[in-house]
Amino acid sequence: MKVNITRWDTVATWRWDIPEDDVCGICQVHFDGTCPTCKYPGDDCRLLSGKCGHNFHMHCIMTWIKQDAAKGQCPMCRQRFEWADQPQESTVQTEAEE
Amino acid sequence: MTSFASKRLAKELSKLKNGLPPGIDLISADNFEEWLMDIRVLDDNPIYRGEVYRLKFRFSPQYPIEPPEVTFIKQSDRPIPTHPHIYSNGIICLDLLGSQGWSPVQNVETVCMSLQSMLTGNSKNERPPGDEEFVRSNRKRPRDIDFYYDDNTV
Numbered sequence: 176m177k178v179n180i181t182r183w184d185t186v187a188t189w190r191w192d193i194p195e196d197d198v199c200g201i202c203q204v205h206f207d208g209t210c211p212t213c214k215y216p217g218d219d220c221r222l223l224s225g226k227c228g229h230n231f232h233m234h235c236i237m238t239w240i241k242q243d244a245a246k247g248q249c250p251m252c253r254q255r256f257e258w259a260d261q262p263q264e265s266t267v268q269t270e271a272e273e
Numbered sequence: 274m275t276s277f278a279s280k281r282l283a284k285e286l287s288k289l290k291n292g293l294p295p296g297i298d299l300i301s302a303d304n305f306e307e308w309l310m311d312i313r314v315l316d317d318n319p320i321y322r323g324e325v326y327r328l329k330f331r332f333s334p335q336y337p338i339e340p341p342e343v344t345f346i347k348q349s350d351r352p353i354p355t356h357p358h359i360y361s362n363g364i365i366c367l368d369l370l371g372s373q374g375w376s377p378v379q380n381v382e383t384v385c386m387s388l389q390s391m392l393t394g395n396s397k398n399e400r401p402p403g404d405e406e407f408v409r410s411n412r413k414r415p416r417d418i419d420f421y422y423d424d425n426t427v
Contacts, residue, residue, distance in 0.1 A: 201378060250377050
């Protein structure tokens, strides 16, 4: 039997390699979703990890850290917020449908 | 209102509707600008025993980057709690609610819990110094008042 594929649609989900139940403390959205200002998850809406061990959406922590009131501190632990080199590996799972 | 504040508040609201810590109740949240909450203390502190207090939260479009404005409001069955950091018009002096002490990881629930423990831990049945004068003369909104957080004992 010969099958001709005429078209297919691809579907992808995005997942960061961090614990399942983690939400960004600032927007309270799961890290696998975007920050409230973005539409698509992934490299355009990255996560930022502090050396203190706390993660945030990059856009969320940047909005906070540029405030005077932030005093350069992590919102979770109030240590000086310095970001670590990107430790998260992202994995993309792709499913194809016929 | 920016979508950031309303999305964050929508998240909080659905979490609040799934359950709240003891002594904290959601009274109304019809929009993303003003919510009403009730709190009561859980121990036998004689100053607050048997009373329920109503809190009004007002959110700016910059919430949670900016703190919410939180005050006690008076109704026939909802007095203003007596506390050295709570003025008789309901304005609260708490560093957590000022721009110097606020953190965007705080939320309505954690603010309610902080106020609950602020009452629970208090043993002074008194108003702040200068309460009458402050209540008579203050025309500022709480966020515009420069409080001095000089007393860490209560």
